[in-house]
Amino acid sequence: MTKKTMVLSLGLSLLLANNIFAKEIQELGNITVTAQKTEENMQSVPISLTVFDELSLKDKNIKSIKDIAYYTPNLLLFDSGGFGGLAPTIRGISTDPQLSSSSVSIYIDGIPFDSSTATNMLLKNVQRVEVLKGPQGTLYGKNAEAGVLNIVTNKPNNELISELDVEFGEDNKREYAASISGPIIKDKFYMGLDVKHYEKDGFLYNSNLKRNENDRKNNFAKLYLRLTPNENLNISLISSILKRNDGTISQNNIGVKDNRVTTSDLIGYIKNTTKTSALKVEYTLNNYKLESITSYKKYVDNRLGDFDFSAGVPYTFHSKVDIPLTDLSQELKLSFTDDKMTWLTGLSATKNKIEGGYTLASSIPGKTGTYLSTTNEDSIGIFTHMDYKLTDELSILGGIRYDKINSEFDYKKTNVQLNKSFDAISPKISLKYQINQDKMLYATISKGYKGGGFYQFAPIDKISFDSETIWNYEIGSKNSFFDNNLIFNTSLYYMDISDMQVMTAIDNASSYISNAGTATSKGIEFELNYKINDEITIFSALGYNKTVFGEFSDASGNYEGNYNPYAPKYSYNLAIQYRAKGYYARADLNGVGDMYLNRSNSLKQDAYKLVNLKVGYEAKDYDIYLYGKNIFNKEHDTEGLYDYYTVVSEPREIGIHLAYRF
Numbered sequence: 001m002t003k004k005t006m007v008l009s010l011g012l013s014l015l016l017a018n019n020i021f022a023k024e025i026q027e028l029g030n031i032t033v034t035a036q037k038t039e040e041n042m043q044s045v046p047i048s049l050t051v052f053d054e055l056s057l058k059d060k061n062i063k064s065i066k067d068i069a070y071y072t073p074n075l076l077l078f079d080s081g082g083f084g085g086l087a088p089t090i091r092g093i094s095t096d097p098q099l100s101s102s103s104v105s106i107y108i109d110g111i112p113f114d115s116s117t118a119t120n121m122l123l124k125n126v127q128r129v130e131v132l133k134g135p136q137g138t139l140y141g142k143n144a145e146a147g148v149l150n151i152v153t154n155k156p157n158n159e160l161i162s163e164l165d166v167e168f169g170e171d172n173k174r175e176y177a178a179s180i181s182g183p184i185i186k187d188k189f190y191m192g193l194d195v196k197h198y199e200k201d202g203f204l205y206n207s208n209l210k211r212n213e214n215d216r217k218n219n220f221a222k223l224y225l226r227l228t229p230n231e232n233l234n235i236s237l238i239s240s241i242l243k244r245n246d247g248t249i250s251q252n253n254i255g256v257k258d259n260r261v262t263t264s265d266l267i268g269y270i271k272n273t274t275k276t277s278a279l280k281v282e283y284t285l286n287n288y289k290l291e292s293i294t295s296y297k298k299y300v301d302n303r304l305g306d307f308d309f310s311a312g313v314p315y316t317f318h319s320k321v322d323i324p325l326t327d328l329s330q331e332l333k334l335s336f337t338d339d340k341m342t343w344l345t346g347l348s349a350t351k352n353k354i355e356g357g358y359t360l361a362s363s364i365p366g367k368t369g370t371y372l373s374t375t376n377e378d379s380i381g382i383f384t385h386m387d388y389k390l391t392d393e394l395s396i397l398g399g400i401r402y403d404k405i406n407s408e409f410d411y412k413k414t415n416v417q418l419n420k421s422f423d424a425i426s427p428k429i430s431l432k433y434q435i436n437q438d439k440m441l442y443a444t445i446s447k448g449y450k451g452g453g454f455y456q457f458a459p460i461d462k463i464s465f466d467s468e469t470i471w472n473y474e475i476g477s478k479n480s481f482f483d484n485n486l487i488f489n490t491s492l493y494y495m496d497i498s499d500m501q502v503m504t505a506i507d508n509a510s511s512y513i514s515n516a517g518t519a520t521s522k523g524i525e526f527e528l529n530y531k532i533n534d535e536i537t538i539f540s541a542l543g544y545n546k547t548v549f550g551e552f553s554d555a556s557g558n559y560e561g562n563y564n565p566y567a568p569k570y571s572y573n574l575a576i577q578y579r580a581k582g583y584y585a586r587a588d589l590n591g592v593g594d595m596y597l598n599r600s601n602s603l604k605q606d607a608y609k610l611v612n613l614k615v616g617y618e619a620k621d622y623d624i625y626l627y628g629k630n631i632f633n634k635e636h637d638t639e640g641l642y643d644y645y646t647v648v649s650e651p652r653e654i655g656i657h658l659a660y661r662f
Contacts, residue, residue: 030484033130035150036385037139038335038342043478046397046430046442048133048491048525050075050541054154057126059577059586061614061627061657064122065106065149070590070610071573072131073525073543075147078566081251081647082214082270090133091493092521092547092567093146093470096503101453103146105136109153109238111278111295112329112350121242121274122220124194125179127154133525134493135448135472137426138399141348141381145448145470155236156181156192156226162662169655173200181224192224202247203651208263208311214247234282239275246270249305250648251641256309259637259648266306266318273300291333299325307645318361327352343386350379357412357456372412373456379405385428397430409454411463420464424449438480446472450501458512465513471496485531495521500549502599505556518550519564535580542572552599562601569593582619588612592636603640610634616657623659628652 031042031053042051050072052062060071066086069077076089087095088104095102106113108121123129129151136144160182167175174197181192202214222240229235248268252259278295303321333346357372385399402425409418428446435441450468476491500517523545531537547564563569570593577586591609611632616625633652641647 031128033128033150034152035130035132035148036387037333037344037346038337042130043438043480043487043489044432044434044440046432046440046444046476047136048474048476048489048493050131050133050527052129054127057123057129059584059614060588061612061629062123062129065151067123068129068131068149069571070588071541073527073541073571073573074133074523074545075131075543076566076568076571076592076595079250079647080641081249081645082246087566088146088149089566089568090131090147091495091523091543092545092564093495093497094547094564094566096501096566101450101501102143103450104149105140105142105144105147106149106151107140108151108276109278110280110293110331111238111276111297112327113297114299114325114327114352122196122198122218123151124177124196124220124222125154125181125192127152133491134444134474134495135426135428135446135470137424137448138383138401138428138446139344139385141383141401141403141426142379142405142424142449142451145450145468153222153224153238154181154192156183156190156224158183158186158190163659164662165657165659167655167657169200169653171201171203171651171653173653173655174198188228190226190228192222192226194220194222194224196220202250204248204250204252204260204262204648206262206264208265209267212247213262213264213268214250216247217245219243232284234280234284236280237278238280239277241276242274244270244272249303250650251305251307251309252646252648253309254639254644254646256646259635259639259646262306262309263311264306264309265311266304268305269303270305271302274298287336287338289333289335289337291331291335293329293331295327295329297325297327299327301325312363315363316361317364317367320359320361321357323354323356325352325354339389341386341388343384345384346382348379348381348383350377352377370412371456373454374410374412375407375454377405377407379403383426393434395432395434397428397432399428401426405451407453409456409463411456411460414460416460416463418454418464420452420454422452422467424451424467424469438484440478442476442478444472444474444476446474448472452501455513459506459510462506462512462514465501466499466515468497468499468501468515470498487527487529489527490525492524493522497521500552502552504554507555511554516554517552519547519552520550521545521547521564521567535578537577537579539573539575539577542570544570549599557600559599559601562599563596565596565598568595568607579618582617584618584625585615586613597638597640598643603643605636605638605640608634608636610636621661623657625657626655627657628654 033042069075074091077086093103132148136148162180165177177196179194199217202212204213206213220242225237227235275298281292283290301323305319307317329350331348335344355374359370362368381403383401387397389395404423407420430444432442448470452466454463472495474493479488497519499515502517504514505511525543527541529539547567549559549562552559572591575588594607597603610630614627630652636649638647
């Protein structure tokens with residue numbers, strides 16, 4: 001990215017300020033966010049930030065975390081076909097689907113989630129979703145090196161709200177949901193309850209067993225209790241459970257005649273359960289706020305898959321997974337806000353345990369056995385962050401975090417016991433220049449890191465690997481016009497990645513994860529939303545990214561100059577929306593650029609685009625919509641996963657959605 005491009009990009013935002021004219025209409029960008037763990041207007045936060053409020057989520061028909069990526073520039077949630085969670089990529093910094101260590105942190109109501117568990121979560125009664133791009137290690141710590149997904153659900157209050165939703169679609173889709181919230185004791189005690197059931201027939205057919213392979217059936221429930229004994233104290237208890245049964249993996253062998261037909265001799269399954277509980281306490285006194293979040297999560301992952309996708313010809317390769325994960329976390333925060341300054345300081349601690357593992361049954365020599373292990377990890381972090389106004393226009397923001405992490409790894413197969421400790425310092429500094437109430441420029445330097453870990457399939461002396469770090473250099477501009485009816489935000493970034501965690505070949509049969517790689521990532525992001533009048537709004541978002549290896553070679557070759565896998569070169573969303581007199585219509589075009597699937601760049605998924613439509617009628621007490629996802633039934637299969645497999649893409653879905661409020 002050249003200096004000339006940066007200047008032109010920022011200049012465009014200022015040009016818009018002086019040359020665009022439109023009549024005054026309703027606002028678009030007046031949304032409060034907590035991206036920096038304090039409440040701020042989205043347009044005043046010096047972070048590349050994509051925000052979905054409750055209405056936006058409804059309009060885009062976003063029902064799960066996976067759906068968010070189509071509307072967020074430079075975000076990919078790669079689906080490996082169900083054998084594991086979605087692998088997130090932000091700004092070309094990807095997460096290998098084989099690894100549990102992620103480049104992106106996910107928080108739901110302040111509760112930290114491991115990405116492989118959180119990406120399976122359904123979204124229900126959500127107030128907003130915030131996607132933070134770029135390293136966020138200062139406030140969020142480990143595994144926020146590429147960004148953060150921050151999800152906030154609605155709090156129950158004195159308003160009694162109840163809603164029933166039903167949805168029917170192609171492939172015998174049935175979805176039933178209900179929400180109710182309101183006061184148990186007015187002004188003191190409130191309750192919210194959300195439940196959801198989803199099921200749909202599979203799109204992968206087994207010609208040997210004469211059945212669909214990947215039928216899905218999911219159930220979700222959440223209880224939200226909230227107590228406000230006085231105006232200063234707020235206590236919340238949030239508990240949820242999600243049970244998923246997604247049939248078998250949506251994969252096939254590469255190069256078969258029909259990707260959607262297998263001849264497997266095994267009835268596979270993907271079953272996982274996620275249980276969470278969190279206690280949140282907030283105490284406010286004048287300009288100070290003290291917050292505590294204590295959370296406990298248990299995730300059980302059970303999977304059985306046939307990875308030869310045949311009746312044992314020419315070979316057999318079956319895999320069974322049984323992995324329970326438990327996580328206990330605690331965060332304490334103290335913040336202060338006045339007209340001149342906002343500061344925040346905090347302490348966080350986590351304790352998690354992962355046990356179990358894989359059993360492989362294979363006719364391939366050396367590929368049969370049970371790989372069981374236990375990993376215990378304890379971490380503690382201390383952080384501080386401040387936003388200080390030097391003048392009415394110029395502010396300086398800065399923060400720093402220190403993390404200490406200890407891990408113990410017990411490999412049952414070889415009775416190997418390993419201990420690993422690492423620490424990290426994550427600084428950040430930003431300058432923010434508020435040109436006027438509606439236009440802001442910012443520049444940021446920040447550091448993030450992805451924690452080290454263990455790869456149990458590696459040779460004994462190469463099981464462990466160290467942390468990966470990123471330095472990010474970014475400039476951006478946020479602009480609103482005509483009483484927030486036109487929003488134009490842009491950012492340009494350059495990231496330097498060192499000690500990159502890369503899959504490294506020893507020979508044709510074995511590999512391990514090393515910190516032998518370096519890379520650079522550079523790109524640009526635009527978001528422009530314009531409410532033309534009270535009825536019509538257009539939306540657009542574009543992200544361009546180039547992430548390439550610097551130094552990186554192994555026994556299989558030299559990869560310097562190659563693109564990082566699972567890192568699309570671009571992504572975009574274009575939409576037009578109509579809402580007036582109860583009638584609603586929206587059309588979306590979502591595009592994803594081509595990306596490579598391996599470090600040698602010999603396998604690639606081509607670019608694709610999908611079209612979604614939604615039309616309906618909205619009344620005070622009810623809504624009715626007809627919707628279509630991928631209406632042209634565009635196949636965008638990923639051919640070449642791990643060099644051998646094809647991930648089969650989901651087909652078109654046309655359906656009807658009914659909602660009733662009472």
